[in-house]
Amino acid sequence: MSLDWIYYAISWILLRWHGVWDAIGVPDRPVLGTTWSWILAIFFLVVTVRVILFPIFVKQIKSQRAMQALQPKVKELQEKHKGDRETLQKEIMELYRSEKANPLMGCLPMFLQIPVFLGLFHVLKRLNPNNQAKELYGWTAAQFDSASHATLFTAPISGRFGSSAAELAPLSASVVTVKIIAAILVVIMILTTYLTSRQMILKTGWAEDPQQRMLQRIMLYGIPASLLISGAIFPIGVIIYWVTNNLFTLGQQQWVLRKFPPPAISTAGTVNRYSEAGEKARAAAAARESQAQQKSGGLLSRLTDAAKSAAAPTPGAAPKAVGKGAAGGSARAGSARQGAKSNGKQPEAKPTVDGKALAPKPGAKPVNPKKAGGRRPAKRK
Numbered sequence: 001m002s003l004d005w006i007y008y009a010i011s012w013i014l015l016r017w018h019g020v021w022d023a024i025g026v027p028d029r030p031v032l033g034t035t036w037s038w039i040l041a042i043f044f045l046v047v048t049v050r051v052i053l054f055p056i057f058v059k060q061i062k063s064q065r066a067m068q069a070l071q072p073k074v075k076e077l078q079e080k081h082k083g084d085r086e087t088l089q090k091e092i093m094e095l096y097r098s099e100k101a102n103p104l105m106g107c108l109p110m111f112l113q114i115p116v117f118l119g120l121f122h123v124l125k126r127l128n129p130n131n132q133a134k135e136l137y138g139w140t141a142a143q144f145d146s147a148s149h150a151t152l153f154t155a156p157i158s159g160r161f162g163s164s165a166a167e168l169a170p171l172s173a174s175v176v177t178v179k180i181i182a183a184i185l186v187v188i189m190i191l192t193t194y195l196t197s198r199q200m201i202l203k204t205g206w207a208e209d210p211q212q213r214m215l216q217r218i219m220l221y222g223i224p225a226s227l228l229i230s231g232a233i234f235p236i237g238v239i240i241y242w243v244t245n246n247l248f249t250l251g252q253q254q255w256v257l258r259k260f261p262p263p264a265i266s267t268a269g270t271v272n273r274y275s276e277a278g279e280k281a282r283a284a285a286a287a288r289e290s291q292a293q294q295k296s297g298g299l300l301s302r303l304t305d306a307a308k309s310a311a312a313p314t315p316g317a318a319p320k321a322v323g324k325g326a327a328g329g330s331a332r333a334g335s336a337r338q339g340a341k342s343n344g345k346q347p348e349a350k351p352t353v354d355g356k357a358l359a360p361k362p363g364a365k366p367v368n369p370k371k372a373g374g375r376r377p378a379k380r381k
Helices: 004-023 036-069 071-080 085-098 103-125 141-148 165-171 175-204 210-233 236-259 276-311 325-342 369-373
Strands: none
Touching (some): 004 036, 004 141, 071 085, 165 175, 175 236
């Protein structure tokens, strides 16, 4: 399959942006050893591609949120099918299918940028004054010669860390300068690639699914490590593209995650311990719990005070007895009724009272016993 359509598309965008900067007066000659019109053309090639891919980037964020929300269910499946890896994978894929979550969506923007990267790599690699096919992919001879001599701090944008002196001779470039500039850019490329993955993982958390976690580890450590080797073959212009793309991604992710923060609590109510939002949620939950305890403590105190005030005797009222005197009070009331019958009199109707309330306190003398038992029978002489 021919990739010429990619080379034509990348060349067209690159040449259009160079034409814009040339039209507004950005010089086409080196200033401070840098041909800014071509450097800015590469920078805005990144901007163009990222604007086109922005809707896909939003879908990537939504997919990662959906995957994060499913982590408690994935963990339940792992506990249920522990030791049965094949069944576990089937159940997890069925869960993703039913919930319409796509694990590959998180890598889709990166995959879509691979053709752009390859196209720019091929186009910049051709930039050699001795190349006879100058008008290929829509270039003019003047544009080709201008881009061939474009530099970043005197290092040609088509030069590589591994370029030999013979390869750099037509570009009038120093091997040492090219290696220094390329090495610095490779280090920045590795660092920014690591930071973009780390930023997303810190915000959304590590996945519970082993496959997703492995993919996250590859994104975080594997790709930056591979750039340490492959960076030696990238033209400086391609490294500029990669670094610019990473910086753009860092800013874009920061804006999206700040404006639409990830859920701090999953669908199962478990706080994501890896996310900063989860930490804030736990602090807020602790504060709410403390306030609830204070409120419940205050309510309990008010109820206790109300109970004490209800139990307090009113002025002039007979003291109320509590505790063990309930049985004694009941016995004395029965004795009083028997005494009244023996005298031939009907006992007076008494209102029903609480024996506990009339019982004397332990060790206290009965108050006015005649009221409780009526008249006592006369003693026989």
